[in-house]
Amino acid sequence: MSSGRGNGVSETQKYDWRASLLPLAALVGAMLSIGIGAALAKQLFPLVGAQGTTALRLTFAALMLTLVMRPWRARFTAQSWLPVLLYGLTMGGMNFLFYMALRSLPLGIAVALEFTGPLAVAVCSSRKAADFLWIAFAVSGLALLLPLSGGVGDLDPVGAAYALGAGACWAFYILTGRKAGLDHGTMATGLGMIIAAILVVPFGIVEAGADLLLPSVLGLGIVIGFLSSALPYSLEMYTLRRLPPKAFGTLTSLEPVVAATTGWILLSESLSPIQAVAIMLIISASIGTTLTDMREKSRVKRTELLPD
Numbered sequence: 001m002s003s004g005r006g007n008g009v010s011e012t013q014k015y016d017w018r019a020s021l022l023p024l025a026a027l028v029g030a031m032l033s034i035g036i037g038a039a040l041a042k043q044l045f046p047l048v049g050a051q052g053t054t055a056l057r058l059t060f061a062a063l064m065l066t067l068v069m070r071p072w073r074a075r076f077t078a079q080s081w082l083p084v085l086l087y088g089l090t091m092g093g094m095n096f097l098f099y100m101a102l103r104s105l106p107l108g109i110a111v112a113l114e115f116t117g118p119l120a121v122a123v124c125s126s127r128k129a130a131d132f133l134w135i136a137f138a139v140s141g142l143a144l145l146l147p148l149s150g151g152v153g154d155l156d157p158v159g160a161a162y163a164l165g166a167g168a169c170w171a172f173y174i175l176t177g178r179k180a181g182l183d184h185g186t187m188a189t190g191l192g193m194i195i196a197a198i199l200v201v202p203f204g205i206v207e208a209g210a211d212l213l214l215p216s217v218l219g220l221g222i223v224i225g226f227l228s229s230a231l232p233y234s235l236e237m238y239t240l241r242r243l244p245p246k247a248f249g250t251l252t253s254l255e256p257v258v259a260a261t262t263g264w265i266l267l268s269e270s271l272s273p274i275q276a277v278a279i280m281l282i283i284s285a286s287i288g289t290t291l292t293d294m295r296e297k298s299r300v301k302r303t304e305l306l307p308d
Helices: 018-069 081-102 107-114 116-124 130-145 157-184 187-213 215-240 245-252 255-267 273-305
Strands: none
Touching (some): 018 081, 018 107, 018 187, 018 215, 018 245, 018 255, 081 157, 081 187, 107 116, 107 130, 130 273
């Protein structure tokens, strides 16, 4: 859910916020859709477990994206199949580990911990001195969230490890997705989702067996696949074409807040004051890193345009 993907809008052009109200609404809708999908997924855990729920989500998302993107048209070379394979594996790992984390963590905290993955990619790709400040923010937030001393908010260490593992997969998902996208365009997403489903479905079958085929389970699985993957992906694609990358990246950084709010409303999950501060520190690190990176890119672009 994070991005530095461009949409052809120059950073130096005047930005008309009034013309961006619909794209902004679409992006907020995407974040809400993901949060609602995750909340519904937690309701399915008692029936088929996190493994079965992940299998259902990825299977139905793969079917939906296959119908829309027709990935069977992709043409592979000796060099292009490996990035797609790695992209799909990291996508499957990211979804699987995130749902495993949701078994014992509030939604907002799980998303905040997972968000350290794209944050690490953003920080590692920049060398500005200001990034050390954002690193300090992120580390401080993690120090408050993680049960390193056993005195913070009763967080489950296994759940926290799953969430951080999902974040690591998210980081590699970004790196492998860029290469897969360059080779296969939007079809890469459909291909990756198919590979992710193939990876996770055996775990779901072992966990839930024939319960995966219950009509009520299948119906909720379709809804989760739509809300968690198909709908938000479409809304993000719409937004990316109409918002500057800086605005997109900054707004996406608010995803943990949306997740925490969704968890509070739909799941009655509350956060302690310390946990709320920790999430805000991680969000601040993500927003700060995005703005610093975009300012640096804008400065470099202006320098390149100067006459010799």
